[in-house]
Amino acid sequence: MAERKAATIGDVAREAGVSRQTVSNVVNSPSIVKESTRLKVQAAIEALGYSPNALARRLRTQRTSTIAVKLDPYSGGVSGVVLDRFVHALTESAAARGLRVLLYAARTLEEELRHLDELADAGEVDAIVLTGTSRGDRRAARLLERGVPFAAFGRPWGTDTAAHPWVDIDGAAGTRSATRHLLDRAGDRIAFLGWPEGSESGSDRERGWREAMGERTAPRLTAEDGVAEGQEAVKALLPNGIDGLVCVSDALAIGAHLAAVQAGRPELPIVGFDNTAAAEALGISSVEQLPERVAAGILEMLMGPEGNKVVAQEPKGLLVEPRLIIR
Incomplete structure (x- = not known):
């Protein structure tokens, strides 16, 4: 017979029809919970055999000198190196402050939410760093509800009022700089190759x-991220349709470069985004995101300029201007 899985705080919350925070309050601070609610939660705890961890309760009021960040699944291809650089930079910067970084993996949003609840329940970390933010981000809402200190690599899209600290790359500043460079060097018809609608960061880069471009006109092309996709999207414009091209990613820029070579325009000026090793090897200009500055900014927001203890958090943001690399 299979061993019965131990009940979690989420199981108790569902059984009692309350939030996880209410269950946590019943376990740790029962005096602040209305009696009828407390009795309902205690009944669910007994029915499910939930056993709160005494060590976890102690850790809530003690420092662990640990921060957590998700390790994204390996995606391969050209892009995807920025978050790897960020995690390395965060680990190195944290170590310089006497902190450890705990990595967790999650392939879906629901899986990540479960991990966040487990980290909060167990008191294993002092703070959490979110990556890959989205409009109406449920992870941020969950951590705010749980009262867990956190900051995000990525802005709170869709609102001008932040509810938590965040640091992000100013994508519009990067593509604005790239476009101005090509306007000065190549001519007025500087096209843009972006992702399909739905990408917040892609829209930000298109805005730059x-x-x-101002009053100038040039094609705005769309392609899913990938070398082959970029090559297919651009070849219809060549050989003489544009003076230059700004791309939302290096993968698309490499595809555009291959299309230009096939069309007899290997000199077509193209700028990518991410400054990957592949773009460097092909001599393609690119916008470098500087995730190391993001990591340093996040730690400063969480713990001050030099500290290693979470301080009172201000719900503010910081945009890091990327660097244009010309080749």
């Missing part, structure tokens, strides 16, 4: 191109 539009701002730099």
Whole structure:
């Protein structure tokens, strides 16, 4: 017979029809919970055999000198190195402050939410760093509800009022700089190759191109991220349709470069985004995101300029301007 899985705080919350925070309050601070609610939660605890961890309760009021961040699944291909650089930079910067980094993996949003609840329940970390933020991010809402200190690599899209600290790359500034460079060097018809609608960071990068172009007109192309996709999207414009091209990623820029070579325009100026080793090897200019500055900014927001203890958090943000690398 299979061993019965131990009940979690989430199981108790569902059984009692309350939030996880209410269950946590019943376990740790029962005096602040209405009696009828407390009795309902205690009945669920007894029915499910839930056993709160005394060590976890102690850890809530003690420092662990540990921060957690998700390790994204390996995606391969050209792109995807920025978050790897960020995790390395965060680990190195944290170590310099006497802190450890705990990595957790999650392939879906629901899986990540479960991990966040487990980290909060166990008191294993002093703070959590989110990556890959989205509009109406449920992870941020969950951590705010649980009262867990956290900061995000990525802005709270869709709102001008932040509820938590965040640091992000100013993608619009990067593509604006790239577009102005090509306007000065190549001519007025500087096209843009972006992702399909739905990408917040992609829209931000497109905005920088539009701002730099002003009243000038040039094609705005769309492709899923990938070398082959970029090559297919651009070849219809060549050989003489554009003076230059700004791309939302290095993968698309490499595809565009291959299309230009096949069309007899290997000199077509192209700028990618991410400054990957592949773009460098092919001599393609690119916008470098500087995730090391993001990591340093996040730790400063969480713990001050030099400290290693979470301080009172201000719900503010910081945009890091990327660097244009010309080749």
